[in-house]
Amino acid sequence: MQINKVLLTALLCLFNIFLFAQKPGHITISGYIRDPFGRAIAGASVIIDGSTRGTVTDDEGFYKLEKSAPGKLLLKISMLGYVAQEKWITIGDNANVTHDFKLKEDRGKLSEIVVYGKTVNQTKVEDIKRSGFNVNVIDLNKHSNEAANINQVIRRTTGITVRESGGMGSDFVFRINGLDAKIYIDGIPMDNFGSSMTLNNIPVNLVDRVEIYKGVVPAFLGSDALGGAVNIITKRRNRRFIDLSYSYGSFNTHQASLVSTFAHPKNGLSVKVNGFYNLSDNNYTMYTEEKYNVILETTENNRYIPIEKARRFYDRYESAMGQVEVGAQNRKWADRFFAGLTYSQNKKENQLGATVNTVRGGNWSESNYIMPTLTYVKNNFLIKGLYADVFASYSNEIRHVRDTALHNYDWSGKWISNTLNSEPNEPVHMRYNNNNYLARTNFNYDFNEERTQSLNLNYNFNTSRQRSYDLVENRDVNGLPNRLGRHIAGLSWQGQWLKKRLISMLSVKYYGMDTYKQVDERVFGNNNTVVSGEIKSYNNFWNYYSGNLALRYRFAKDAGVKFSLERAYNMPGMTAIFGDGQNYLANWDIQPERSDNLNVGGYYNTFIKVNHFLNLDASVFYRRAANFINTRIVTQSDGSLFQFYNVPGVNLYGFEAEIKYGYKDLIALTLNGSYDKAVDNQKYTDDTNQQVSLTYKSQLPNRPWVYGNTDLTLAKNDWLGKGSRIQLSWLYQYTHWFYLSWAHLGTLASKDHIPSQMVQSVIISYSWKRNKYNISGEARNLTNERVYDNFRLQKPGRAFYLKLRVSIM
Amino acid sequence: MKTNGFLKTWLTVGLMSGLFFTSCKHSPEDTVTPETPAERKYGLWVTATDGSYILTTGDLMKDTLLTPANNQGVDITSYLPAAYYGVYAYCYNGYYYLSADGTRFSQYEITDAGRFSEVNNYAFSSTFYIGKVAANLSSDDELVFTATSGKENTEENVLEQPIYFMNTNTMTMNKTLIAKLPFLDYTVKQANGEPDDLYMVPTSMTIRNDKVFFGYKFRSNINYNDVIDTAFIYVCDYPGMENGKLLKDTRGGKVAGHWQVNSTSFVDDNGDLYLLTQNLSSKYGLIRIKSGETEIDPGYFFNLGDYNIFQNGSSQIQLLGEGRAYISPFVINPSQQKIVADLRILTDAIPRTTMNFVEDGKLYDVFKTSDSKWYVYEYDPATNTVKKGAEIDSGVSWVYHVNRLK
Structure with missing residues (x-):
C-alpha cells in the first residue's frame, strides 16, 4: 500500500509543524477543569479578573488562554451547578503556566444532574439527550489509552451485542436490543464512508463520544433505523491540537492514529487532519474443541484428519484512512464552514469460507474510497434562534473481490492433493463500483431564549448506484440500468414543561423511496429483428409515515423516569429491490421492515458523603418488528437463487440495568446486565394460514440474550510525579451460552451451542505531564478463553498490546 | 487512600459479580x-x-x-x-x-446415542458437489457417482465429466472414469444479438450394461436461464469410455433436472432407458432409448405437458x-x-x-x-x-x- 507510506509521511510532517509552531515569547495559561470524580467539565467559564480575556473549557474540560501579560493575575472559574473558584497565579516571561481545577458540585443550586453528557458542547444534541430517549453516551476520551476499536468499547454497554467472526477487520454483526441498528459518523450514515470505516476499524482516539440510541431514534439523525442508532462524534477542537498514537501487539498488530487541528485565532481559518492506519496478520491460534463441535483438520491422502490446533495463515488485514478538512470557524457568516476530503483503502484476506474447515488460500478483497464533503453550520441563521446544519457529499468506492487459489487448502496452509487430476478452481475477479450522493439539512428554531420550546426539521436524501464487472469473463454483469433514491424527513417539537420537570419530544417522520428500472420486453425474430415489445422504464415511489414520542419526567432532583414510543421503518436496499445480477433475484414488491418500539426507564443519581457517587439506570423495552426482510431460495429453471422477501417478524422484549459507583477520581466501578428475548411471531408457514409453524412463539436461536459487563478502574494521581496518573482497569465480559438452532427442536444430545464467554482483560496505563505523554499495556483475554461469537468461529485468544500516545493541547 | 464501608461494599459487589459470572457454566447440561x-x-x-x-x-x-x-x-x-x-x-x-x-x-x-456423526470423509482438491448417482451400479461397498461439474477441455471442446467409484468402507477412490461431453460447435446469441456465455449442466447419468448415457443442458452465464430447447444425450462405451456420440432430440426440450442427486432418468424392466424432458415452457415429456440401442427412439414421445408433474417441487x-x-x-x-x-x-x-x-x-x-x-x-x-x-x-x-x- 504505497499510498499509506505517503499518507503517513505527510502526517508526520504535519506533526512536526505542530510541534515546532510555538512562537518564542508566547505565554499561555492552560489546564483541565474536572469534577471530584475526574470527569471533564465542558463549557466552564475561565476569566482573567479585570480583563475581557476569557474562554470556556472544551469537551475534555481543557482551557487555554494565550498571550497573557506577565505578572500576577486572578483566574475566575465558574460553571452552572458548581461552586465557583478563584485563584491568584503568577506568570513570568516566556512561561507556559498550567493550572488544573477541581470544581465541587453546588447541591443547593443544581437543577439536575446528567451523569453523562456533561461534555457535550453541541447544545442541540444535549437538548435531545436530556429528553426521554433511551440513550447511552460513552466518553471515549476515557478509553484513549486503550489499543481498542469502537466495537470493543461499546459492547461493554447495556443492550449491545457485537458478534465478530475473527480478529481485526473481520466481519461482524452489530445489534441494539437484538435488532439491526444504523450507524452514523457525526450524523452521516456510515454506509457513505466506505468499507474502511467500520466500528471494528476506527481507533478510539479519533472519537470524542458515542451516542447509542435504543429503540426510538431522534428525528435529527434522519434515520430509517429499526432498532436504534449509534452516532459516533469525532473529535473537533476549536484550537490547535494534536493527538498521535501508535500501538503494537500480538499477531503483528499495528495501529496508528492522528487527530489534529490548526486554528488561526484571528481569522478563524482551520485545518483539520485526521487519519489512521491498521495492520494485523490475525494469525492467532485456533483450537479443536470437541465439546463445541469445533474440529480443525488437515488432510492426509485426501482425508481430513483432526488436529489439536492450527494457526490462521491467511487473514491479514490492512486499512488506512486520511481526512483533511479546511475551512473557517466562528465567522460572522458561519459558525463552521468546511470543505473536506476523505480517502481510505483496505485489503483483507479471507481464510474461511462457509465452514471452519473450508479453508481458502487465495481469497481477498481490496477497496479504494474517496469522498469530498461540504459542511456549513450557523446559529441564528437568517433569523434569530434558527440553527442550520447543512452537509453534502459524493463518494466513490471501487472494490475488487478476488480468488486466485487453484485448489482447496487445509489448516496446514497447503493445497489438498489433486490425485484425481480434477479441474482446478476457477479464478474469481469481480469489480464493484459504488457511487453515492448524500445531502442532509438540519434546521432548529428556538421559540425563546430559554429554549423551552423548539422545532427541528431534518431532511436527508441519498441516491446510490452499483456497477459490477466480472473481470475474468470481461463482462458487465449489471444488466439494464436501475436506481434507488431515499428521502427521509423528520419534524420534531421539543418542549419543556412544569418548571422543566417534564421534557417532551414529539416527532413525525416521512420516508420516501424512489426506484427506477428498465426491463427488456423485446421479442426477437430471425436476424435479431424486434418482433414485438420494447425496453420499458418503470418508476415507483413509495411513501411511509411514522411518529415518535419521548417523555422524561424528573420527580426529584436526582431521579426521573423516561418513556418513549415509536413506529419506525427500515427501507430495503439496492440488492433487495434490483438483485445483484449474480446470486440475488430482484424483488420489486418488497416492503420496508417496520418496528413498533416502546421504552420505559428510570434513573437515580446520588452522592454519598461528597466523595462517593452512585448512579442507577434501568429500563425495559418491547419491540414488535414486522415485515422482516429475510432471504429465501427461489428456484428458476431448475436453478436456485436467493431473493429478499418479507416475513411477519419477531417480538422482542427485555430489560437492562447498570450501576455505577465512583470514589473521587480514584475508583470507578460499573456493573451492568442485559436480557433480551426475541420470539418468533410468524404463525403460519403456508399461504392458506392453516399450517402453524413449529417455531411460532419460540425464542429465536443463535443469538446472545443474557450478557453483562464489569469494569473496575483504580487510579492514583501524582504518584510518580506531579501531573502523573497511573491507572489499572479490569474488564470482564460475560455472554451466556445459547443454542445454534431452535431449543425445543431435536434431542438435546444432537444440538450444538455457542458456549458462554467470560473474557477478562487488564489495562495498565501511565500518563505524565498532565496527559501529554501516555504509555499503556493491555492484556486482552487474559485467561486465554476459547471465545466464540459465532458457531465454530473462534476469536483471538490471549493478546498483549503496548500503546504510546502524545496529546498536545 | 481513606476507605470506608461504602467503598468496601462496592468493591465486594463488583468482585462478587465477576465471580458470579465466572461460576456460570459454559455449556448446557449434557443429556x-x-x-x-x-x-x-x-x-x-x-x-x-x-x-x-x-x-x-x-x-x-x-x-x-x-x-x-x-x-x-x-x-x-x-x-x-x-x-x-x-x-x-x-x-x-x-x-x-x-x-x-x-x-x-x-x-x-x-x-x-442419537447424534449425526461423521464416519469418514474424502477431501477433494477443488470444488466438488455430488451429482447424479448410478444406484444400479453401486453395491454394498461401492458408491458410483458423478460431480456437479467436470473439467473443461477447450482444445477438444468437451467437458470431461468424471464418474467416481468410491469404496464406502474406507472412503477411498477405487477408480475414476472420464466421459467427454461435447460442447456446442456453434455460438448461441442473446436476444440482443450479442454472443451468449453458456455453461453445461449434466442432468442425468445412467449406466446400462456396456454403455453410459449422460443427459445435459446448457445455461446462460449472463441471465442464468436455460437455453436451447433440445435434449442433448452423450453415449459412450462403459467402462471403456470410448466411441462416444451425441444424440439430440427437439421434441420435448432439454433433458430435465439439475445437478442435484435426484434422478430423472430410469431403466425399466425391459432395459429401455427413459429420460424426462422439459421444454423452455416448462412442459414435461419422456423420450426413450430402447434396450441395446444407442439412438433415441424416434417413434416414442410421451407428452406429459398436460400433467402437473413436479408441480410441488x-x-x-x-x-x-x-x-x-x-x-x-x-x-x-x-x-x-x-x-x-x-x-x-x-x-x-x-x-x-x-x-x-x-x-x-x-x-x-x-x-x-x-x-x-x-x-x-x-x-x-x-x-x-x-x-x-x-x-x-x-x-x-x-x-x-x-x-x-x-
Whole structure:
C-alpha cells in the first residue's frame, strides 16, 4: 500500500509543524477543569479578573488562554451547578503556566444532574439527550489509552451485542436490543464512508463520544433505523491540537492514529487532519474443541484428519484512512464552514469460507474510497434562534473481490492433493463500483431564549448506484440500468414543561423511496429483428409515515423516569429491490421492515458523603418488528437463487440495568446486565394460514440474550510525579451460552451451542505531564478463553498490546 | 487512600459479580439418552423454519406422530450451510452422503446415542458437489457417482465429466472414469444479438450394461436461464469410455433436472432407458432409448405437458416394477404411455418430498392434506391403493428424504 507510506509521511510532517509552531515569547495559561470524580467539565467559564480575556473549557474540560501579560493575575472559574473558584497565579516571561481545577458540585443550586453528557458542547444534541430517549453516551476520551476499536468499547454497554467472526477487520454483526441498528459518523450514515470505516476499524482516539440510541431514534439523525442508532462524534477542537498514537501487539498488530487541528485565532481559518492506519496478520491460534463441535483438520491422502490446533495463515488485514478538512470557524457568516476530503483503502484476506474447515488460500478483497464533503453550520441563521446544519457529499468506492487459489487448502496452509487430476478452481475477479450522493439539512428554531420550546426539521436524501464487472469473463454483469433514491424527513417539537420537570419530544417522520428500472420486453425474430415489445422504464415511489414520542419526567432532583414510543421503518436496499445480477433475484414488491418500539426507564443519581457517587439506570423495552426482510431460495429453471422477501417478524422484549459507583477520581466501578428475548411471531408457514409453524412463539436461536459487563478502574494521581496518573482497569465480559438452532427442536444430545464467554482483560496505563505523554499495556483475554461469537468461529485468544500516545493541547 | 464501608461494599459487589459470572457454566447440561436399538430404522429428513432434523421411526406405517418438537429427532442444522442443502444429500445403505461445503465428501450416520456423526470423509482438491448417482451400479461397498461439474477441455471442446467409484468402507477412490461431453460447435446469441456465455449442466447419468448415457443442458452465464430447447444425450462405451456420440432430440426440450442427486432418468424392466424432458415452457415429456440401442427412439414421445408433474417441487423418479414408474404425483406406465394413478386423488393430498423411497416394491412418499396435515403414505402398485401411515408434525416446511437407515 504505497499510498499509506505517503499518507503517513505527510502526517508526520504535519506533526512536526505542530510541534515546532510555538512562537518564542508566547505565554499561555492552560489546564483541565474536572469534577471530584475526574470527569471533564465542558463549557466552564475561565476569566482573567479585570480583563475581557476569557474562554470556556472544551469537551475534555481543557482551557487555554494565550498571550497573557506577565505578572500576577486572578483566574475566575465558574460553571452552572458548581461552586465557583478563584485563584491568584503568577506568570513570568516566556512561561507556559498550567493550572488544573477541581470544581465541587453546588447541591443547593443544581437543577439536575446528567451523569453523562456533561461534555457535550453541541447544545442541540444535549437538548435531545436530556429528553426521554433511551440513550447511552460513552466518553471515549476515557478509553484513549486503550489499543481498542469502537466495537470493543461499546459492547461493554447495556443492550449491545457485537458478534465478530475473527480478529481485526473481520466481519461482524452489530445489534441494539437484538435488532439491526444504523450507524452514523457525526450524523452521516456510515454506509457513505466506505468499507474502511467500520466500528471494528476506527481507533478510539479519533472519537470524542458515542451516542447509542435504543429503540426510538431522534428525528435529527434522519434515520430509517429499526432498532436504534449509534452516532459516533469525532473529535473537533476549536484550537490547535494534536493527538498521535501508535500501538503494537500480538499477531503483528499495528495501529496508528492522528487527530489534529490548526486554528488561526484571528481569522478563524482551520485545518483539520485526521487519519489512521491498521495492520494485523490475525494469525492467532485456533483450537479443536470437541465439546463445541469445533474440529480443525488437515488432510492426509485426501482425508481430513483432526488436529489439536492450527494457526490462521491467511487473514491479514490492512486499512488506512486520511481526512483533511479546511475551512473557517466562528465567522460572522458561519459558525463552521468546511470543505473536506476523505480517502481510505483496505485489503483483507479471507481464510474461511462457509465452514471452519473450508479453508481458502487465495481469497481477498481490496477497496479504494474517496469522498469530498461540504459542511456549513450557523446559529441564528437568517433569523434569530434558527440553527442550520447543512452537509453534502459524493463518494466513490471501487472494490475488487478476488480468488486466485487453484485448489482447496487445509489448516496446514497447503493445497489438498489433486490425485484425481480434477479441474482446478476457477479464478474469481469481480469489480464493484459504488457511487453515492448524500445531502442532509438540519434546521432548529428556538421559540425563546430559554429554549423551552423548539422545532427541528431534518431532511436527508441519498441516491446510490452499483456497477459490477466480472473481470475474468470481461463482462458487465449489471444488466439494464436501475436506481434507488431515499428521502427521509423528520419534524420534531421539543418542549419543556412544569418548571422543566417534564421534557417532551414529539416527532413525525416521512420516508420516501424512489426506484427506477428498465426491463427488456423485446421479442426477437430471425436476424435479431424486434418482433414485438420494447425496453420499458418503470418508476415507483413509495411513501411511509411514522411518529415518535419521548417523555422524561424528573420527580426529584436526582431521579426521573423516561418513556418513549415509536413506529419506525427500515427501507430495503439496492440488492433487495434490483438483485445483484449474480446470486440475488430482484424483488420489486418488497416492503420496508417496520418496528413498533416502546421504552420505559428510570434513573437515580446520588452522592454519598461528597466523595462517593452512585448512579442507577434501568429500563425495559418491547419491540414488535414486522415485515422482516429475510432471504429465501427461489428456484428458476431448475436453478436456485436467493431473493429478499418479507416475513411477519419477531417480538422482542427485555430489560437492562447498570450501576455505577465512583470514589473521587480514584475508583470507578460499573456493573451492568442485559436480557433480551426475541420470539418468533410468524404463525403460519403456508399461504392458506392453516399450517402453524413449529417455531411460532419460540425464542429465536443463535443469538446472545443474557450478557453483562464489569469494569473496575483504580487510579492514583501524582504518584510518580506531579501531573502523573497511573491507572489499572479490569474488564470482564460475560455472554451466556445459547443454542445454534431452535431449543425445543431435536434431542438435546444432537444440538450444538455457542458456549458462554467470560473474557477478562487488564489495562495498565501511565500518563505524565498532565496527559501529554501516555504509555499503556493491555492484556486482552487474559485467561486465554476459547471465545466464540459465532458457531465454530473462534476469536483471538490471549493478546498483549503496548500503546504510546502524545496529546498536545 | 481513606476507605470506608461504602467503598468496601462496592468493591465486594463488583468482585462478587465477576465471580458470579465466572461460576456460570459454559455449556448446557449434557443429556445423552441412548436410543433403544431397533431392528429396522427409517429416517425422515425434515426442515422447520431454518432448521433441519432427522426423525427416526421403526415403522413408517405406524400410527404415530413424528415431530422434532419437545426435543425429539436429530438436529443436523449445523451440518448444512442452509436448510435447502438437504436437496444435495444422498442416503445410501443407511449412511447419508453430504458435500455441503463444496470441498468435503462426508459419510454420516445416526448413532445409537442419537447424534449425526461423521464416519469418514474424502477431501477433494477443488470444488466438488455430488451429482447424479448410478444406484444400479453401486453395491454394498461401492458408491458410483458423478460431480456437479467436470473439467473443461477447450482444445477438444468437451467437458470431461468424471464418474467416481468410491469404496464406502474406507472412503477411498477405487477408480475414476472420464466421459467427454461435447460442447456446442456453434455460438448461441442473446436476444440482443450479442454472443451468449453458456455453461453445461449434466442432468442425468445412467449406466446400462456396456454403455453410459449422460443427459445435459446448457445455461446462460449472463441471465442464468436455460437455453436451447433440445435434449442433448452423450453415449459412450462403459467402462471403456470410448466411441462416444451425441444424440439430440427437439421434441420435448432439454433433458430435465439439475445437478442435484435426484434422478430423472430410469431403466425399466425391459432395459429401455427413459429420460424426462422439459421444454423452455416448462412442459414435461419422456423420450426413450430402447434396450441395446444407442439412438433415441424416434417413434416414442410421451407428452406429459398436460400433467402437473413436479408441480410441488422437483422429485425423484422411482421405478415401481411391472412396467410402472412414479413421477410425482403420477404413477405411469411409460411403455404404454399411460397414466396409471394420480396419487393426489388417492391420498386427497399433495406430495411434499424430494427423495421418496421404495421398499419391497412399495412406494413411500409424504403428502400434505387439504387441512394441512402431513402423512407418510404407502402406495402398493400391485393393488393400486394407498395406505396412510405415520403423521408428521404439520409445522415442518418440507421433507427432503425418506430412507431406511437400518
